[in-house]
Amino acid sequence: MQTRKGSTGTRERYSDILLALGVVQSREALGLSLILAKYNKDPKEKNKAIEGIAGIGMKQAPKLVGKAAGRQMANCIVLLAKMAVEEYSRTADDPKSRCRCRGRGKVADLAASRAAGTTIEKICPRCDGTGLKPATSAAVYKVIKALVPDLTQRTWTRNWKVFYDSLITQCYQESTAAEKLFSQLTSPQQ
Known part of the structure; x- marks a missing residue:
C-alpha cells in the first residue's frame, strides 16, 4: 500500500489550522464571529456578533444617547448593534x-x-x-425614531450617528484583531 507524497504535511497543516481556529475562538471570539457572519453568512455567528457588539455598546454608550433613549436604551442598543453588524457584513x-x-x-x-x-x-x-x-444612516435613524419618537435629526447627527459609526468601527477592529491573531498562529515560524 502506497501513500501519496505530501499527505503527512497536508494533515499537519490541517491540524495546525484547526488549532489556530480554536485559539482564535477562545481569545478573539467576537472577531471570529464577525468574520464568519460576513463571509459564511452564518446566522448563529451573526447573533453572537450582535450580542457582543451590543455588550460593547452598552458599556460605551454616551450619556446623551442614554438620556434620549430613556427606558428604550437596551432596545436601541440592540438595534444599533444589529444594524452595525449588518453594515459590516455587506459584501x-x-x-x-x-x-x-x-x-x-x-x-x-x-x-x-x-x-x-x-x-x-x-x-x-x-x-x-x-x-x-454607499451606506447611509437614514434607515437606522428611522428605526431608532420609531422607538424614540422625540429624537430629532440634529440629536441623531450629533450623538447617535457618531455612536453608531463607532459600533461599525468596533466591528472592523474586532475582526482585524482576529485575522491578525490567526495569521500569527498559522504563519511559518522563523
Whole structure:
C-alpha cells in the first residue's frame, strides 16, 4: 500500500489550522464571529456578533444617547448593534448591496473609450472601487425614531450617528484583531 507524497504535511497543516481556529475562538471570539457572519453568512455567528457588539455598546454608550433613549436604551442598543453588524457584513455578492457597477468596482470610461477606440475601464466613482452601494444612516435613524419618537435629526447627527459609526468601527477592529491573531498562529515560524 502506497501513500501519496505530501499527505503527512497536508494533515499537519490541517491540524495546525484547526488549532489556530480554536485559539482564535477562545481569545478573539467576537472577531471570529464577525468574520464568519460576513463571509459564511452564518446566522448563529451573526447573533453572537450582535450580542457582543451590543455588550460593547452598552458599556460605551454616551450619556446623551442614554438620556434620549430613556427606558428604550437596551432596545436601541440592540438595534444599533444589529444594524452595525449588518453594515459590516455587506459584501458585493449580495445583489441588494451592489453598486451600479454590479459589484465589480470598475466602470467603462466612455470618453477615454471613444478616444482610444477600445474599452477603457476606470474605478467606479460611486463606490470608489468597493463594489458596494454607499451606506447611509437614514434607515437606522428611522428605526431608532420609531422607538424614540422625540429624537430629532440634529440629536441623531450629533450623538447617535457618531455612536453608531463607532459600533461599525468596533466591528472592523474586532475582526482585524482576529485575522491578525490567526495569521500569527498559522504563519511559518522563523
